Amino acid sequence: MKSKLLEKAFDPSEFKQNGYQIIDILSDYLQEAQQNELPVTKHHKPENELGFWNRTFPIDNYTIYDPIKIFKSIIDRSIHLHNPNYMGHQVAVTAPLAALTNVLTGLLNNGMAIYEMGEAASAIEKITTEFMCKKLGYQEGSGIMTSGGTLANLTALLAARSKMIEKDVWTKGHQPKHVVLVSEEAHYCVDRALRIMGFGDDGIVKIKTDDHFKMDLDELNLSYQENVDEGNHIMAIVGSAPSTSTGAIENLNGIASFCQEKNCWFHVDAAHGGAAIFSPKYNHLLNGVEKADSVVIDAHKMMLTPGIMTFLLFRNKSDSYQTFSQKAQYLWADDHSEEWYNYGKRTFECTKEMMAVKFYILLQTYGEKLFEKYVDNQFDLTREFAHIIKENDHFELATEPDTNILCFRYLSPNHEPNSLNTSIRQKLFNTGEFYIVQTKLKGKVFLRVTIMNHLTNKTNFQKLISKIEELVLLLKD
Template sequence: MKSKKLSQVYDPEKFKEFGHELVDLLSQHLEEANHEDTLVHQWKSPAERLEFWQQYELDKNSPKTFFQDILKGSVNIHHANYMGHQVSPPAPLGALASLMSSTLNNGMAIYEMGAAGTAIEKIVIDDLNKRIGYDINSSDGYITHGGTLANLTALLSARRAMVEADIWEEGNTEKLGIMVSSEAHYCVDRAVRIMGMGSAGMIKIPVGENYTMKTELLNEYYEKAKSEGIRVIAVVGSAPSTSTGMYDDLGAIADFCEDKKLWFHVDGAHGGAAIFSEKYKHYLKGIHKADSVVIDGHKMLMTPTIMTFLLFKDKNHSYATFSQKAQYLLSKTEEEQWYNIAIKSFECTKRMMSIQFYILLKFYGEEIFEEYVTTLYDLGKELASIISQRNDFELALEPDTNIVCFRYNPQGKTQDELNELNKRLRSDLLEQGKFYIVQTTLNGNVFMRTTIMNPKTTSKNFNLLLDEIEGLV
């Protein structure tokens, strides 16, 4: 290589040296996550952070200080006091597989560009499909970049399967609609609008006191849409919804879809992983009837961000979604080619994500996922019980999962005062850095929201969190 710089870039010895430095730092980071006095994150405002990185000078001999500064500026998801958004503390072995994926950079659009990852992807898809209760000879699926994209793709598949007209060629020729709980993740709303169905096509079914879809209203909303000239093509069940972590009654939605001949999609981005839990898989009763299911690996299956399983009961639907031809890549687009994933997926280039999950499955056995999901859901119930026993704290509702919402609610305050107080307390907590939790709005009121993602979190962390909140009052 003529260029000295380029040969430095690709020097295997330097890779080894820098890699060892990084792994040593990450290992220390994991170790420190267990120390009580370690902060979950060091809060700085966006403007301060921007200025820091704008003025950043790097030692040209080693990237070590850069690695250290990234660690200092990032939230520590492996910390037992991290109870924020639904992102798992990735299993370090999965993270190493992810490093492998980044280094090999096999694009995975076609088999030739990702042979190992493609074969492994089929194995893990079949494994999940079997757990869902699909026939693995007729079902299919693939791994895609996130629940948002997976939900959009599933709804595109639904439209392809349900509508006779060739929308791919002609655009929408009639008014279409999707029915979904008013508590569903916002990405479903986005998908509906991306698909050109507009506000009218996003039919939100109200929720009951437990924040799950009132399935007894499905028929009424369906008939109303029909009378307004909207053809409902699918119903989305949340398993669970994001804010409160409560599962819709999938069995009831399945029966309704069967009766009306609609596509049934399950957004199990968070809690589809309960298929691994003997104790909690009852929440997913009826999932085997779904036409499509989404399950995020980076939420409840301990993989690094980002990887999502998109599963189809009938493999023909998986192949039919995108009929656009890319002949230079795919020799026979119409033919079933499980090993050329770009035929089915939105993406062309795709990370080799399957290995992040497969290594955990093979190395630790599938019971590791059972343990993870069951432990976290159990912890959710434990936190709820602790909150219920504390004066001045109000549990929003008994949780199904590891998502627990509550607020500080001393006597004698108006709703407005409580909203202001809880917003302020959450913000102070964030700046102080000992805990990381988020907030949500339920029935117009502000609640603190925790998602227990770390199996090492215990009742001690829960009590310390509540003490800390009280201390900030």
């Protein structure tokens, strides 16, 4: 007997009806968020949030809810990235068309591990990764898409290990002691990837940064020599473009030359800043990236797509096949051949989202100018904000911005600076009017903004500054 419930869940007209309602709600939401008619966030303590959901929509197996009511509650109780006062973490303020593409890929749900389970998406992944390779300056490059910068960095370092240590490390394991040199300001996922790979404390060498929080090349040289003297093999050097806390892009050209001279794998974590390749105005910041062996660029940071989709690009085509070699007879007939179209051979994921499609739709609909305009707008705005900070005697800038990340702190003779800035950030968060974060640089707490929203402007910056000054006045000495 046919199940009425299954019929209802898959009924095209029910889908259409829900779809129209959801799009109506989302476009109203977009309007309100973009016009700052909603708070950026309505913060609730974790236990209160849990309480709301348990009370309002208890899972008791008897009650059936209207999905539209649930949608509305989720919107109401989420952080709103489309509000121009959102200046927090590096998560894309999504282009609405890319969000709509999520519906398409969600419904089609092609599995992607093998070509047959995602023919269009596999071809689109090849086209988009090769397009990105060309933008980067890789003439013979190849790439894959994977679920996030963290996984992409791990995949790249596994490829580096497989190439630099010995071909079959995947089957024979680690042989002599190897180390990886990386800036002390690199994102924690690089450290995590290396620990997963078994490098341990001693295998991860953190290179000190200069006054602008970029890897100090003299320190790199020194550390390299120390490791060689101790008999360690240097497997790879990782550059950040930029590092997360400050947005500072390292001297990629300098690191690239060093790697070439020493025959080390050069990996660039350009998860945040890689999109600058689209900008003739700012792409000079990435000079040298074209010499890297592997590069990571998150589309869900600076390329306006919903999470989660990351480009992992290799300068040498064959390196993108280095990472995994594994028997999976039920998936592909030949384990060792380099077939571009069976992506599961090169990715951690077996089932993988049709992620390239979201970027492809934006690229084909608006052209690459969209990404150029976005990068220019955000980087320009951040320089404008830095200027406002420098004009105000109460504030100190950590360093001039390279990208759209800016760190600054409030200084007052009446307060210890670290607790003052921690307190400012917490009080600001509690207002729900702005969302900014904080970071610690060389022991000092700084307020940190990432200007992700294209609608953020000078007025938002001035209001943020006034709000901070108002909050400081309310603090007891």
